[in-house]
Amino acid sequence: MAARMRILGVDPGSHATGWGVVQVTPALRLVASGVIRPGHELNLPDRLVLIHAELTAVIAAHAPQVMAVEDLFNARNARSSLILGHARGAILLAGAQAGLAVSEYPPGTVKQALTGNGQAGKEQVRFMVMRLLQLVDAPPLDESDALAVALAHQGRQRFAAALRAGGGR
Amino acid sequence: MAARMRILGVDPGSHATGWGVVQVTPALRLVASGVIRPGHELNLPDRLVLIHAELTAVIAAHAPQVMAVEDLFNARNARSSLILGHARGAILLAGAQAGLAVSEYPPGTVKQALTGNGQAGKEQVRFMVMRLLQLVDAPPLDESDALAVALAHQGRQRFAAALRAGGGR
Numbered sequence: 400m401a402a403r404m405r406i407l408g409v410d411p412g413s414h415a416t417g418w419g420v421v422q423v424t425p426a427l428r429l430v431a432s433g434v435i436r437p438g439h440e441l442n443l444p445d446r447l448v449l450i451h452a453e454l455t456a457v458i459a460a461h462a463p464q465v466m467a468v469e470d471l472f473n474a475r476n477a478r479s480s481l482i483l484g485h486a487r488g489a490i491l492l493a494g495a496q497a498g499l500a501v502s503e504y505p506p507g508t509v510k511q512a513l514t515g516n517g518q519a520g521k522e523q524v525r526f527m528v529m530r531l532l533q534l535v536d537a538p539p540l541d542e543s544d545a546l547a548v549a550l551a552h553q554g555r556q557r558f559a560a561a562l563r564a565g566g567g568r
Numbered sequence: 569m570a571a572r573m574r575i576l577g578v579d580p581g582s583h584a585t586g587w588g589v590v591q592v593t594p595a596l597r598l599v600a601s602g603v604i605r606p607g608h609e610l611n612l613p614d615r616l617v618l619i620h621a622e623l624t625a626v627i628a629a630h631a632p633q634v635m636a637v638e639d640l641f642n643a644r645n646a647r648s649s650l651i652l653g654h655a656r657g658a659i660l661l662a663g664a665q666a667g668l669a670v671s672e673y674p675p676g677t678v679k680q681a682l683t684g685n686g687q688a689g690k691e692q693v694r695f696m697v698m699r700l701l702q703l704v705d706a707p708p709l710d711e712s713d714a715l716a717v718a719l720a721h722q723g724r725q726r727f728a729a730a731l732r733a734g735g736g737r
Contacts, residue, residue: 483653484652488658492617495613
C-alpha cells in the first residue's frame with residue numbers, strides 16, 4: 400500500500416453531491432469533506448459543468464489515488480434514474496480523467512460494511528463514520544454518506560490485504 | 569442568425585453515440601458525421617472519458633454554435649436509464665464546457681419534425697435526412713438519427729424566426 404493512501408468517496412445526487420476524502424495510511428483520518436450544490440436556477444448541462452469542475456478541484460487539492468462512488472441501483476423510476484445518471488457520469492468522468500481508480504458500491508454494501516446491517520439508516524451510518532474517523536462534530540448526512548463509501552472501500556481493501564497476507568486480521 | 573450557423577446533433581447511447589454537424593446558413597448542408605463506439609472492453613468511467621474526449625474534438629474541429637441532443641425518455645427500465653444517463657452526462661458536459669447552447673428533444677418530437685409522424689421508423693427518418701441534406705449515400709442509422717436531431721432543431725429555429733418576422737414562411 401502507498402505511503403500516503405487517500406480515498407475520495409462520493410454520494411451522487413442531482414441536486415446535492417456529497418464528497419469526502421479519508422487518509423488510510425499511516426492512520427485512518429478525515430482529510431476534507433463537503434457538498435456540491437448546483438443551484439436550482441442552473442439548467443442540467445450547467446449543473447454538470449459545476450459538479451465536474453468542483454470535483455476536479457477537490458481531486459487536485461487533496462490528491463486521492465482512488466475514487467469510490469455510491470451505485471444508485473434503486474432509483475424510483477426510469478426518469479429519476481436518467482437524471483441521476485447524468486450527475487454520476489460527470490463524477491465518474493472527473494475521476495477517470497484525473498487517473499483515479501474508480502470503484503462503485505451499492506448502498507446496501509456500504510451500510511453492511513459500516514454497520515454490519517445492509518438496511519441501516521443514514522443516522523446509524525453517520526454514527527459509525529464519526530466513530531471510525533473519531534469526529535467530534537456530526538457532518539451533514541450528504542457528507543457522512545460520502546465518507547461511508549470511502550470507508551467501505553477501505554474496509555474491503557483492508558480485508559483483501561489480510562487475505563493476501565495469509566489469513567488473520 | 570449568424571453568417572455561418574452550425575448545429576451539432578447527438579444521439580446518445582451507452583455503446584454507440586451518433587453525431588452529425590449540419591450547416592444551416594447560408595445553405596443547409598452536411599458538414600460531418602460519425603459514430604463514437606467505446607469498446608466493450610472499457611469500463612464505464614473509461615467509456616465516458618472516450619465519449620467526452622471525442623465529442624470535445626468534434627466541437628473543436630467543426631465549431632458548431634449549438635448542440636441538440638436526443639432526450640431518451642422511454643428507456644426500458646431504471647437500470648438502463650441510469651447507464652444511458654451517464655453517457656448523456658458526458659455529452660451535455662462536453663457541449664456546455666465548450667460554450668454551446670444545449671437543447672434537448674424527445675424522440676417523438678424529432679420524428680414529427682422530420683417526417684410529420686411522431687411514430688415514424690428509423691428508416692423513414694433517414695430517408696428525410698438524406699432528402700433534406702441531399703445525400704446520395706445512406707449514412708448508418710446512428711448517424712442519421714443524430715442528424716435528425718440537428719435538423720429538428722433547425723426546423724424549430726426556422727419556424728420561430730418566421731413567427732418573429734410576422735407570419736408567413
